[in-house]
Every structure is written in structure tokens, then in C-alpha cells.
Amino acid sequence: MMATTHALIGLVLALPVLTVAPELAPVAFVAGFVGGLAPDLDLYTGHRKTLHYPVYASVATAPALALAALVPTPITVALAVGLAAAALHAVADVFGSGLELRPWNGASERAVFSHYHGRWIRPRRWIRYDGSPEDLLLTGLAAVPLVALGGDRVAALAIAFVAVSAVYVLLRKSLATVAERLVALLPASARPYVPARYL
Template sequence: MMGVTHALMGGLLGASSAVFTLEYFLAAVIAGYLGGLFPDLDLAFNHRQTLHFPVGYTVLSVAAVATAVFTAEKGLIILSYFILSAAVHSWIDILGGGLEEKPWEGTTDKGVYSHSLDRWFPPLQVIRYDGAPEDFLLTLGLGTALFPLLAGYPVAQKIVVASIAVGGLYSLVRKKLLDVRDFLLKAFNSLIDES
């Protein structure tokens, strides 16, 4: 699933804080949005391992939510949305494609890794791969649901629209990205050979 799909999902999770209070609504939406994005920052490292902790974040979010409810500490409540959203991201990746260069081929058993259990869960491929048409539809649906909830926060609404646009663009070029990378690598290598 795309980072923006996770981010919008997290944003909606944050928006659910309105059920309790509107006091820190926007902060909770932002925390949820960022928490949804956060695990995928490990793309540059061991993707789905370095910052993906399905069990770890779940345990941490239970502790954070319990402490937040007990202390009613505003900062902790907002932080809880961040951790909760990162936990949802880490689990829900299981519905997407596997950890492989061309996830639409579905040749790997590596979907979600749990550090505490030291094992991979296989990908279910309900969303076949990140940037698949169904992934974009999910982004669009989540964004459409979140947008009206952010009435009165025009900058946040613009971020939602921008997220949908990024998702749309990524979906359009997703399968061509590997060709572009190979083309650039070839060009780069031939430049080095010539010099």
C-alpha cells in the first residue's frame, strides 16, 4: 500500500478523536497522518523491518492509550494517535503485496515482519501492490471521507487533496518506475565507462 494511503488512514483515525473532544482535533489528525507515514521511512533501509513493528507498536499504543486515558495528558493523547496509526500501518501492510521488486508478480512470502515473533507473515494481496488501481481507490475513498471533516482547516484540506494527487500520480507510473530506474542506471554506467 502507498504511503499516502497509510497517511490518510492515520488522518481518519486521528479525526475519530472528535467523538471524545474537539480540543485537540487537528493535532490528532496530524499525529495520525504522520504516524501512518512513519514506518515507510525505512524504505531507504531494511524496508518493512527497520521501522515496521506490528507487535511492538501495538503493545506501545496500548500502554500509551492507557496512560493517556489515566492522566488525560494532552501531549500523550496526541502521541497515542501517532503510535496507534503506526501500529495499524504495520499490520495492514499484510493486505498489500509482498516485499519484492515487482510485487504484482506475487512470488514472495514476505508480507509483514514481526520482530518479536521473528517471522514473516505472507502478503494477502487484497491490494495487489503499492500503487495498484485498488490502492488508489482506497486513497481516494479515505481522502474523500477525511476532507469534509477538516472543514475550517483549509491547509489540512489542501494536504489531503495533495495526498490524493500524489497517490494518483504514483499509481500511474508505478510499473514504469523500474524501467526508468534501469534506464538511468544504464545511462550512468555508460557515462562512467566513457570517462
């Protein structure tokens, strides 16, 4: 899925805080946003393995949510929402495509690495690839409650992310060719640092 999809879903996870403890909503929105994006910081170093923890992050979310419910402070709420967003990101990637430059070809059987199981989980391809029309639909659906309930700043961010996502969807397939051409221009000394899917 697109990073924008993950970020908006992370923001959606903060909406219950807006209802229950509105004074903690700003920290919840920031935590949901960061948690939704954070797993993809491993994009160039062991993508969907280094920072993706579908099992461990999900297990850690339960006590974090309980703690935030019992002791709602900025720290406990940020931890709970951030962990929930990161866990949902890792789990959601299982329902997307595998790791490859052109995921619409469906050649990769590696969606997300499960550290608990010690193996890669195969992609389900419900969202055929990041930047697919169904990915954009999911982004749009996540934006609806944010625009309706999130306030001006969150609504503006959601609308901006949907717009950026729409452009990415239009360009997605051609970007794979652009990436290949750019990698071909790199000096040989830089190539060991380029993810295998780009070579």
C-alpha cells in the first residue's frame, strides 16, 4: 500500500481519542501519523522486514491500549495509537503485493517478514499493488471520517494526501521504469546499497 494510505489509516486510529479525550487528540493524531509511516523507514534496508512486526507489534498494542484507557496521558495515548498504527501497517501489507519493482506482475511471494514465525508471509494481493486503483479507493475511504470529524488541519492533510495519492496512482507504472533508469546511472560503488528489486 501507499505510504499515504498507511498514514491516513494511522490518523483514523486517533479518532476515538478525539471523542473520549479531545485534549489528547493532537498527540494521538501525531502518533497515528508517525506510527502509520514509521515501518516504511526500512524501505532501503530490509524493506518489510527490518521495521515491520505484524505479530509482535500487534501483541504489544493490546497492553498499550489498556494502559492508555486506564491512565490516559499524552505518553500512554501516543504509545497506544502509534503502536496500533505501526501494527496495522505491518498487517495490512500482507493484504497487498509482494516485494518487487513491478508488483502488478505478481512474481514475489514475500509480503511481510514475520519475526515470530521466522519466515516471510505471502502476499494476499487484495490490494494488487501500491498505487493501484483499489489502494486509492482505500485512501479515499480513510480520508472521509478524517475530513468529517478531524478538524481543519487533519481534514486539509487528508485531502492533500488523497490528491498526492491520485497523482502517484496515475504515474505508478511508469515510475518503475524511471527507477530502473536512475539506478543504471549510479556508479558501481553505490549499487551494493540499492535494494535488489531495483537492480
